[in-house]
Amino acid sequence: MRSVDVLVVGLGPAGGSAARVAASQRLSVLGIDRRAVIGEPVQCAEFIPLPMGSYARDPSVFSQPIDHMTTLLPSGTCRESDFPGIMINRAAFDQAIADRAREQGATLWTDTTLLDVDPKARTARIRHEGREHSVAFRSLVAADGPHSTVAARLGWPALHTVQTRQYTVPLKHARNDTVIWLSPDYPGGYAWLFPRGEQANLGLGMDKTLAPDLKTPLDTLHRDLVEAGWVGEGILRRTGGAIPVGGLRPQVCHGPVIFAGDAAGLTHPITGGGIAPAVVSGELAGEAAVAWLRGDEDALKDYHEDLLDRYGPSLDRAVARRRELARIWDQPQAHEDAVHRRGWIAFGEYFNDPVSP
Known part of the structure; x- marks a missing residue:
């Protein structure tokens, strides 16, 4: 022994x-x-927050800096907020x-x-x-x-836990922000685009008890971003896993x-x-x-x-x-910006509004 x-x-x-x-x-x-x-x-x-930068000094670890976060609400309203960090x-x-x-x-x-x-x-x-x-x-x-x-x-x-699914895809134009989509299309989570130089990690997290199919909404988002000229059609890598919540x-x-x-x-x-x-x-x-x-x-x-x-x-x-x-994912309120503002860290409501029992 x-x-x-x-x-x-x-x-x-x-x-x-x-x-x-x-x-x-x-x-x-x-x-x-x-x-x-x-x-x-x-x-x-x-992605790691900027205070973790000392762990990304090795050139093999560092990918690119991130300046801010762009959050898209169900109405299409866009919010940019300071959220510096490092892609690794x-x-x-x-x-x-x-x-x-x-x-x-x-x-x-x-x-x-x-x-x-x-x-x-x-x-x-x-x-x-x-x-x-x-x-x-x-x-x-x-x-x-x-x-x-x-x-x-x-x-x-x-x-x-919630489940995640992610594609690494070609990025058409360099970005220095992470992009977050808040939507009833992603119950129990959200979708994201995190740039890594000439590539990006495009993914989503969802509660599979609410929506067991992660592939269809991710494929839809990928197709929309290809049509918008953000990313390429190819999928360079697929991954996914569980996140404790x-x-x-x-x-x-x-x-x-x-x-x-x-x-x-x-x-x-x-x-x-x-x-x-x-x-x-x-x-x-x-x-x-x-x-x-x-x-x-x-x-x-x-x-x-x-x-x-x-x-x-x-x-x-x-x-x-x-x-x-x-409480609202299957309700009409899930399409309202206000509930997502309360539920996401980019907005003051997340920190300042009282928490419901």
């Missing part, structure tokens, strides 16, 4: 960051990921974080599946290179996404297990933005694991409280706005 101080499950931005921090403090770290290549396939619009190569972003973890001494295994975990015995069973292995750990960081295997093995309920888990720690990133429910329930909180929570989880293993009995409680302080109010408001929108 292999023994490590910290076992990290999932090597996206949260897991890679946790592995780096824990390894930098001379703990033995094993990180595992079910994918053959870290960061691939990309299931992301590939998400696979290279994740791989750069993983490389830093390796440099600090972490062992990272890809194409590796978590089969079972016993937090009381502090053991896990994994499959790596076709063989089963047992791993003893002192602490475990669960950073394995919205459909967390660790959470399932603990018997925790699944997170509420229910807010922070009631628990983010269970015995020696610490949840981070999407697995903790930290993705913004309205925008779907999750890279920044994944990196930050991963770093905090790594720090909490180090402190707890070195005798700080309050470290895991402090980690949970830190997440609540940093993200709780924002997540709570977003969940409440989603709840408001859920």
Whole structure:
């Protein structure tokens, strides 16, 4: 049986960051990921907010700067708002974080599946290179996404998610803005165009309990933008995935297990933005694991409280706005700009109007 101080499950931005921090403090770290290549396939619009710029300094990661966001309401009204950020190569972003973890001494295994975990015995069973292995750990960081295997093995309920579908398409003219479409055609979500130099990520997110077919509305939007001269007809890449939209888990720690990133429910329930909180929570989880293993009995409680302080109010408001929108998707109000202004971060109403119970 292999023994490590910290076992990290999932090597996206949260897991890679946790592995780096824990390894930098001379703990033995094993990180595992079910994918053959870290960061691939990309299931992301590939935008990070400007404060995350230090993570995009590598030329392989940086794609282009973004100055603002353009939001289109059901009436066709257009709103431009400051929303600076950076378009990245998400696979290279994740791989750069993983490389830093390796440099600090972490062992990272890809194409590796978590089969079972016993937090009381502090053991896990994994499959790596076709063989089963047992791993003893002192602490475990669960950073394995919205459909967390660790959470399932603990018997925790699944997170509420929306589904996304995205095409990477040729971009006819350079843009320095992200474009958002708010419409009853996309119940439970929205559509987007995120430029990446000569290409763009064109996608949408929807609640499949309200509208199970994502392909038809995305194909329609693609066709409309081809006719408008925005993008080309070709589809260079297709992807999609689940985004958690229910807010922070009631628990983010269970015995020696610490949840981070999407697995903790930290993705913004309205925008779907999750890279920044994944990196930050991963770093905090790594720090909490180090402190707890070195005798700080309050470290895991402090980690949970830190997440609540940093993200709780924002997540709570977003969940409440989603709840408001859920009441109107099949109603005439879904065609009114006012309800979408209350439900989207580009408008003052989102922050200033009272939240309905």
